[in-house]
Amino acid sequence: MPFLFQSILNGVLAGCIYALFAMGLTLIYGVLNFVNFAHGELIMWGAYFLYLVMEKPISLPLPFALAFSLFLTALLGTGMDRFVFRPLRHANPLTLLIAALGLSFLLRNGAQFFWGAEIRTYGFEIKRGFRFLEISITLNQIMIIFVTVVCISFVYLLFHRSRLGKSMRAVSDNLELARVVGIDSKRAIRFAWVIASILAGVGGILLALDTNLQPGMGLINLVKAFAATLLGGPGNLWGALWGGILIGLAENLGVLVISPGYKDAIAFGIMVFMLLIRPSVLFRRQE
Amino acid sequence: MDLFLHLCIMIAIYIIFALSLNLEVGYTGLFNFGHVAFFGIGAYTSALLTLHRVPFELSLLLALAMACLWGFLLSLPSLRLRGDYFGIATLGFGEIIRMVFQNEVWLTKGPMGLPGIPKPTLFSYRFATLHLYLSLVLAFTILTFLILRVILRSPFGRVLKAIREDEIAAATLGKNVLRFRIKSFVIGSLFAGLAGALWAHYTTFISPGDFTLLETILVLLIVVLGGKGTEWGPVLGAIVLIFFQESLRFLRLPAEWTRHLAPLQQMIFGGLLILLMIFRPEGLIREKGKILNAGDKGDQ
Amino acid sequence: MKKNLYRLSILMGVLFLITPLAAAQETIKIGAAFALSGSIAVYGEGFKKAVDLAVEEINAAGGLRGKKIEIIYEDNKSTPKDCVTAVRKLIAVDKVPIIFGPAGSSNFMAVAPVAQESKVVMISAQGAAPGLTKAGEYIFRVFPSDVLQGKGISDLCISLGYMEVPVMYVNNDWGLGLKNVFVENFKKAGGKVTDEIPYDDGKTDYRTELIRATKGSPKATVNLTYITSGSVMFKQAYEMGIKTQWICGSAAKAPKLVELAGKAVEGIIGTYPVFSQETKEYKTFRASWKKKYGDEKVPIFGEYNYDMVFITAKAIEKGGYTSDGIRRALFEVGKGYRGVTGDKTFDQDRGVGSEYGVWTVRDGQIVDYKK
Numbered sequence: 001m002p003f004l005f006q007s008i009l010n011g012v013l014a015g016c017i018y019a020l021f022a023m024g025l026t027l028i029y030g031v032l033n034f035v036n037f038a039h040g041e042l043i044m045w046g047a048y049f050l051y052l053v054m055e056k057p058i059s060l061p062l063p064f065a066l067a068f069s070l071f072l073t074a075l076l077g078t079g080m081d082r083f084v085f086r087p088l089r090h091a092n093p094l095t096l097l098i099a100a101l102g103l104s105f106l107l108r109n110g111a112q113f114f115w116g117a118e119i120r121t122y123g124f125e126i127k128r129g130f131r132f133l134e135i136s137i138t139l140n141q142i143m144i145i146f147v148t149v150v151c152i153s154f155v156y157l158l159f160h161r162s163r164l165g166k167s168m169r170a171v172s173d174n175l176e177l178a179r180v181v182g183i184d185s186k187r188a189i190r191f192a193w194v195i196a197s198i199l200a201g202v203g204g205i206l207l208a209l210d211t212n213l214q215p216g217m218g219l220i221n222l223v224k225a226f227a228a229t230l231l232g233g234p235g236n237l238w239g240a241l242w243g244g245i246l247i248g249l250a251e252n253l254g255v256l257v258i259s260p261g262y263k264d265a266i267a268f269g270i271m272v273f274m275l276l277i278r279p280s281v282l283f284r285r286q287e
Numbered sequence: 288m289d290l291f292l293h294l295c296i297m298i299a300i301y302i303i304f305a306l307s308l309n310l311e312v313g314y315t316g317l318f319n320f321g322h323v324a325f326f327g328i329g330a331y332t333s334a335l336l337t338l339h340r341v342p343f344e345l346s347l348l349l350a351l352a353m354a355c356l357w358g359f360l361l362s363l364p365s366l367r368l369r370g371d372y373f374g375i376a377t378l379g380f381g382e383i384i385r386m387v388f389q390n391e392v393w394l395t396k397g398p399m400g401l402p403g404i405p406k407p408t409l410f411s412y413r414f415a416t417l418h419l420y421l422s423l424v425l426a427f428t429i430l431t432f433l434i435l436r437v438i439l440r441s442p443f444g445r446v447l448k449a450i451r452e453d454e455i456a457a458a459t460l461g462k463n464v465l466r467f468r469i470k471s472f473v474i475g476s477l478f479a480g481l482a483g484a485l486w487a488h489y490t491t492f493i494s495p496g497d498f499t500l501l502e503t504i505l506v507l508l509i510v511v512l513g514g515k516g517t518e519w520g521p522v523l524g525a526i527v528l529i530f531f532q533e534s535l536r537f538l539r540l541p542a543e544w545t546r547h548l549a550p551l552q553q554m555i556f557g558g559l560l561i562l563l564m565i566f567r568p569e570g571l572i573r574e575k576g577k578i579l580n581a582g583d584k585g586d587q
Numbered sequence: 588m589k590k591n592l593y594r595l596s597i598l599m600g601v602l603f604l605i606t607p608l609a610a611a612q613e614t615i616k617i618g619a620a621f622a623l624s625g626s627i628a629v630y631g632e633g634f635k636k637a638v639d640l641a642v643e644e645i646n647a648a649g650g651l652r653g654k655k656i657e658i659i660y661e662d663n664k665s666t667p668k669d670c671v672t673a674v675r676k677l678i679a680v681d682k683v684p685i686i687f688g689p690a691g692s693s694n695f696m697a698v699a700p701v702a703q704e705s706k707v708v709m710i711s712a713q714g715a716a717p718g719l720t721k722a723g724e725y726i727f728r729v730f731p732s733d734v735l736q737g738k739g740i741s742d743l744c745i746s747l748g749y750m751e752v753p754v755m756y757v758n759n760d761w762g763l764g765l766k767n768v769f770v771e772n773f774k775k776a777g778g779k780v781t782d783e784i785p786y787d788d789g790k791t792d793y794r795t796e797l798i799r800a801t802k803g804s805p806k807a808t809v810n811l812t813y814i815t816s817g818s819v820m821f822k823q824a825y826e827m828g829i830k831t832q833w834i835c836g837s838a839a840k841a842p843k844l845v846e847l848a849g850k851a852v853e854g855i856i857g858t859y860p861v862f863s864q865e866t867k868e869y870k871t872f873r874a875s876w877k878k879k880y881g882d883e884k885v886p887i888f889g890e891y892n893y894d895m896v897f898i899t900a901k902a903i904e905k906g907g908y909t910s911d912g913i914r915r916a917l918f919e920v921g922k923g924y925r926g927v928t929g930d931k932t933f934d935q936d937r938g939v940g941s942e943y944g945v946w947t948v949r950d951g952q953i954v955d956y957k958k
Contacts, residue, residue: 003798010794087565095568102560109550117628126849129826136827211791211819252795260796261390261758261785268379290679398759400693494693549623549662
């Protein structure tokens with residue numbers, strides 16, 4: 001029985017990580033209407049940036065290191081938009097997909113170019129978790145949940161209570177109209193990328209803390225992040241959160257009974273099933 | 288010379304694979320991200336049957352039949368979903384099928400793979416050497432190209448394009464959109480299965496790792512780079528992409544840099560993709576008479 | 588459009604021509620199809636370091652028959668398909684008589700028939716799958732088959748009194764193959780396997796697999812894991828407070844694992860094809876490594892790759908720079924050859940044998956296990 005609760009907790013934790021990834025993804029999806037296949041690399045670079053600024057010769061202390069690395073990630077994200085996605089603002093989805101793919105190759109191998117394919121860690125000490133009613137949870141894990149909640153609250157407030165948030169939503173609804181009405185779409189878009197990059201960076205750092213650093217780390221979880229994004233619907237942050245958690249839970253509970261070789265299949269199975277029963281998602285082409 | 292023959296065989300097989308995806312993505316507008324699953328089904332079916340002494344002619348036919356069958360079965364739930372959702376549902380199915388290849392060890396020997404797949408014998412003629420195999424594959428490639436060309440030039444093909452551009456209009460004209468989509472999907476799956484079977488008999492060893500998402504991405508790239516929705520697009524795309532990827536191997540750097548060479552090659556590849564999409568997204572061959580959408584920069 | 592095509596073809600033509608021109612010097616070329624990019628690039632990078640070290644030593648000592656050895660590396664991008672292209676290129680374009688094969692049994696098995704057909708010698712320094720050299724008489728390995736290791740793990744469990752264990756394993760050719768041999772031997776010896784849990788390497792969350800495996804708190808759990816998955820798994824197991832005696836295979840015996848997982852791997856036990864670290868050959872190797880690479884850890888299978896280069900060099904000296912010559916010479920030079928990794932006598936299946944020892948992690952170091 002305690003195994004069940006532990007699995008549920010593990011599921012929620014895995015789900016939080018997926019959710020953080022999905023939130024950044026869905027933000028861009030919502031504002032710019034495409035799924036950024038290179039998002040995994042943004043996550044990965046976010047984690048590596050922290051590694052970079054913590055190691056010699058830069059060796060920043062932790063709080064500064066965090067801030068600086070997130071800053072660098074935001075720079076990368078806005079850079080991606082400025083140089084790759086902005087020229088393709090009006091291109092068709094397949095073109096965007098392939099450009100994002102190219103970016104993904106570029107960034108992933110770029111990381112390998114600089115750091116090699118060796119696995120690395122931040123070097124923090126491994127500690128046993130706290131035992132609480134037969135369930136174990138570590139400090140890292142508590143932090144993951146805490147950070148996820150903070151992030152989503154913050155982004156939600158930003159989106160729905162601030163002027164910048166309003167302009168982002170306007171842009172996502174209809175870019176041309178937003179421009180016509182005088183909304184500074186460029187600023188709104190840039191802001192969206194900053195937020196998405198920070199979410200990605202935070203997700204990446206947490207993931208690296210929980211596991212380790214390797215150039216492929218973003219790619220592995222990307223597909224699940226996609227699934228969570230689509231499950232929640234474009235631009236729907238809560239949807240991304242619940243989608244992520246649902247997938248995390250389903251995977252962890254499922255593996256208790258079926259062969260773990262099919263673990264990934266669970267995420268897909270759930271997703272397809274949910275999609276098939278939701279009428280809004282079924283065949284009605286929108287142009 | 289052997290390397291050249293090898294590349295030609297790979298290109299010919301990928302042409303068939305790309306033509307099949309082109310039918311789905313280029314003509315019918317279906318973003319099938321699980322396409323490699325049918326490649327794999329064709330490969331495994333033909334391999335398993337020939338390993339059990341079933342004659343090649345029959346194995347091949349059964350491989351095609353299996354690919355068709357699964358194409359049909361998967362199309363039923365997937366085609367009820369629109370656009371992006373269809374994409375990820377097919378991606379999901381593709382991955383699930385790969386996991387089946389990997390986990391059902393009793394059937395596919397799982398990750399151990401199937402070694403020793405026999406070379407094909409067609410009407411008691413054994414295609415054992417590279418030259419012979421190339422001629423066999425080329426024959427199939429030409430056959431595929433011609434068959435698909437006939438299909439695409441027929442009224443059926445035109446309806447597919449109409450559906451891609453404006454589904455509602457097509458439906459109003461009395462076309463059963465779903466039926467057409469299913470047919471397109473099934474035909475695409477059949478030829479993907481053909482490509483898979485030919486490939487299995489060429490490499491003589493297949494394992495689940497050959498049928499990953501990366502393969503679908505590669506063939507998608509071929510279709511887009513060559514020019515989707517055109518007849519010769521996939522052909523040109525396969526030739527250019529594979530030659531290009533392999534010619535990057537010949538990019539020599541000074542010895543101290545060799546640790547960095549491989550990722551650098553991949554980085555160049557990624558960078559070029561981006562540039563290509565920005566400057567020439569419609570690919571090498573432009574689609575004729577394409578109905579302009581507001582969202583298509585490529586046709587300006 | 589036409590102009591671009593012209594430009595493109597000229598560029599490609601130039602690129603294709605550069606290689607033969609650059610290779611005009613007189614060197615002894617050996618091919619290597621390693622994973623230098625992609626999912627298992629970490630192995631390929633490691634092997635390259637070991638191979639480079641060996642080549643440097645041989646060249647510094649005068650080379651082979653007066654000529655220097657040059658390794659032509661081709662990236663196999665970690666996929667079987669690209670392995671085939673890499674090998675074909677080495678055979679057809681570089682015309683090497685011998686190739687150092689790729690990591691990963693399915694990668695290696697995909698190219699073995701190609702090498703065999705073209706009558707080119709191919710050696711594996713890390714392939715443990717039992718049927719690896721079946722493709723033909725040109726295929727060799729300097730790493731022992733897992734048929735022996737599976738029995739070794741089973742014997743270890745029994746000798747320590749663990750009669751009921753769950754088995755976790757990486758769901759690929761290595762893990763599955765080793766698991767099968769282990770289970771077979773274990774059952775024959777009267778042991779009971781309580782659960783079999785496959786998992787994918789390179790994932791980020793194994794917590795539930797761990798919970799499932801250690802349901803019922805087994806005294807020992809067999810975990811046939813790699814460094815990547817192992818580092819994450821042991822860390823997560825430690826955090827969750829799972830207490831069981833971990834028993835591993837040779838793929839986890841790496842200083843890198845200890846570096847990544849720290850105290851989480853303290854006390855784990857595993858088997859490995861044993862080679863003493865006390866021999867002269869080993870000590871020379873370590874000194875040499877330190878001189879070139881400083882404090883960098885020796886990558887997994889590094890010693891085997893190092894031996895592979897040396898034994899190849901000897902075979903070329905003896906048999907000449909042709910694949911048939913090398914092939915025959917390998918048997919002769921292998922007999923009684925003591926490399927860093929022990930005796931490299933080739934048996935009739937062109938593999939090598941080995942004793943299996945037991946290792947453990949004590950105080951952050953990998954040492955031999957003594958009960």
